[in-house]
Amino acid sequence: MLQAEKYPARLRRRPPVMTHLFALGPEASAAIVLSLRVSFWAMLCSLPFALATAVILARCRFWGKSLFDGVVHLPLVLPPVVTGYVLLLLFGHNGPLGRLFATIGVVFAFRWTGAALAAAVTAFPLMVRAIRLSLEAIDRRLEEAAATLGANRTLVFLAVTLPLTAPGILAGMVLSFARSLGEFGATITFVSNIPGETRTIPLAIYTLTQTPGGDPAALRLSAIAVLLSLLALVLSELFARRLSRRLSGD
Amino acid sequence: MLEVEFTHILGGFTLDIAFSSGGGVTALFGRSGAGKTSVVHAIAGLLRPRRGRIAINGAVLVDTENRIFVPAHKRRIGYVFQEGRLFPHLTVRQNLLFGSWFAARATNAASRARFDDVTALLGIDHLLARRPRRLSGGEIQRVAIGRALLAAPRLLLMDEPLASLDATRKDEILPYLERLRDHGRIPIVYVSHAATEVARLATTIVLIADGRVQAVGPVAEIMGQAGLYPLAGGFDAGAVLVARIVAHDPRWDLSELEGGFGRLVVGRIDLPVGSQLRVRILARDVIIAGERPASVSSLNVLTATVEKLVAVGAEAVEVELRAGTDRLLARITRRSQQTLGLVPGRRVFALIKAIAVERRSLGHDATTDFAADAQIFEG
Numbered sequence: 001m002l003q004a005e006k007y008p009a010r011l012r013r014r015p016p017v018m019t020h021l022f023a024l025g026p027e028a029s030a031a032i033v034l035s036l037r038v039s040f041w042a043m044l045c046s047l048p049f050a051l052a053t054a055v056i057l058a059r060c061r062f063w064g065k066s067l068f069d070g071v072v073h074l075p076l077v078l079p080p081v082v083t084g085y086v087l088l089l090l091f092g093h094n095g096p097l098g099r100l101f102a103t104i105g106v107v108f109a110f111r112w113t114g115a116a117l118a119a120a121v122t123a124f125p126l127m128v129r130a131i132r133l134s135l136e137a138i139d140r141r142l143e144e145a146a147a148t149l150g151a152n153r154t155l156v157f158l159a160v161t162l163p164l165t166a167p168g169i170l171a172g173m174v175l176s177f178a179r180s181l182g183e184f185g186a187t188i189t190f191v192s193n194i195p196g197e198t199r200t201i202p203l204a205i206y207t208l209t210q211t212p213g214g215d216p217a218a219l220r221l222s223a224i225a226v227l228l229s230l231l232a233l234v235l236s237e238l239f240a241r242r243l244s245r246r247l248s249g250d
Numbered sequence: 251m252l253e254v255e256f257t258h259i260l261g262g263f264t265l266d267i268a269f270s271s272g273g274g275v276t277a278l279f280g281r282s283g284a285g286k287t288s289v290v291h292a293i294a295g296l297l298r299p300r301r302g303r304i305a306i307n308g309a310v311l312v313d314t315e316n317r318i319f320v321p322a323h324k325r326r327i328g329y330v331f332q333e334g335r336l337f338p339h340l341t342v343r344q345n346l347l348f349g350s351w352f353a354a355r356a357t358n359a360a361s362r363a364r365f366d367d368v369t370a371l372l373g374i375d376h377l378l379a380r381r382p383r384r385l386s387g388g389e390i391q392r393v394a395i396g397r398a399l400l401a402a403p404r405l406l407l408m409d410e411p412l413a414s415l416d417a418t419r420k421d422e423i424l425p426y427l428e429r430l431r432d433h434g435r436i437p438i439v440y441v442s443h444a445a446t447e448v449a450r451l452a453t454t455i456v457l458i459a460d461g462r463v464q465a466v467g468p469v470a471e472i473m474g475q476a477g478l479y480p481l482a483g484g485f486d487a488g489a490v491l492v493a494r495i496v497a498h499d500p501r502w503d504l505s506e507l508e509g510g511f512g513r514l515v516v517g518r519i520d521l522p523v524g525s526q527l528r529v530r531i532l533a534r535d536v537i538i539a540g541e542r543p544a545s546v547s548s549l550n551v552l553t554a555t556v557e558k559l560v561a562v563g564a565e566a567v568e569v570e571l572r573a574g575t576d577r578l579l580a581r582i583t584r585r586s587q588q589t590l591g592l593v594p595g596r597r598v599f600a601l602i603k604a605i606a607v608e609r610r611s612l613g614h615d616a617t618t619d620f621a622a623d624a625q626i627f628e629g
Contacts, residue, residue, distance in 0.1 A: 139335075141331070141333075141335055142335055142337060142338075144296055144322070144335075145329065145331060145335040145337075146337075146348070147295075147296075147321075147322040147323045148294055148295075148296070148322055148323070148325075148327065148328065148329040148398075148401075149323075149328075149348050149349035149352065149397065149398070149401045150323050150324075150326070150349050150352040150401055151323055151348075151351075151352045152321075152323050152352075155352060156323075159348070159351070160337060163339045164338075164339060
């Protein structure tokens, strides 16, 4: 079993309800809270980039588009360990981008921010795909109609395209969140397995299975993981249904 | 004043269009695939012609020689699409106001008044809170017209706005279009392949076939021409007459009309004496007699002169007749033409059955006053 002394001081100071979330013990609750935080930020920060990428892929024609499309989808087919290793090389302490971000005070290496970055990168293609499909399903003649009513391209995008893409954006966000909750390979390669900092639910489960007598705790955490994923999917389904009802006017 | 003159190539199809038109309704008339929609797309700015010039009231929208192309959103041209194209995520009210969000032209109070005017004119006041999916086809088109009007356009384009509707819905919308025309503030370009709509609504007809303008002129003149059939597609040829109601005959439930052609008795029309009407008389409903018939069931016998004969198909001939100051069109067999010895200049009698004048073919003329208009909608 993991020892409480190993945890950073700020975790130990938390009120009992938080540290012993659902009576799971401090390690497990820390992993859950961390996972939710990592997934949330991964989803939120990748959203604008995913939206822009989806618009480029759905609407623009340019030389090298298939290559761009391939690069965007790479994290989907690459072994996550490779993604993590590439991130380590780029965003590590000595990586070119890592040094660049360090100048503005953002450090990824061995921090929870790095876990969020790894999650964002691996979930990125899923988010782009969902938004792109939704964009491509839009009746572009509605955009023409908006133009004849005096809306320029930006306003057409904001007033017609974006609201009609909303279900796809939502689906993309949920997919990204769910994928981030499950991120393992890239995270452990990039930011290691630091309790309270980068040990998300999958990493905690892995650690528990490697620890003698950790099986019951691993099982409990696995159950939590299942519940969380299910909850995300059900919520997204609810939102999507409400949204599509609003959009189609029922 | 709308001036259109351009050439464009679409696939293997060449468009070579030139016409100009004034106020009222300019109907682009022709069969499907003749290039009518491309013409309105070019006017709206949704199609960039290869070469040409388009101007409205002197303001140049397209001039390829001087590299001018005003984008669609800066043209202030309303467009009513065949399928309505209402925004599904907005309510009817939001759809109607869409144009005014981007056009900060009118003050709030002024635009409010206009909003009420438009919704009343189109009879859509009770639909404002609904979403497009909850509307019938006819309601969708009325909202689409309102949406285009409320963007304060200087020209209104309508591309087959009735094509996707059944006959009942068409009859529901046509009076609103007539009202719009007779209010007369915004010129309308109306695309249609339906002769009945064009006969009822158009002030000017631009006949388009195979990507070219074949004829331009006032509605009565173009519709009264023999031999349009092969150009405009398989429609029922028929002349358009402007007439005034001079008397009602309650005993036989008939009404008497008077116009440049003489007098015409038709089935009773529920409009006051003095109302001005448009009447379309189909060529196949006109019988030609060489001498004044002594006793026939037809109530109308008009004196006319043969002006022109055009062979239509193998067996039929279309005869252009001048009756008074108006033109009539008759379709007869070549054999009858031979028997009667019809040649241009020959004096004949045109027989028109009172019953043949369909209620549906009766439209209001531009000079009809608004009070008379209102009655027919309520009736």
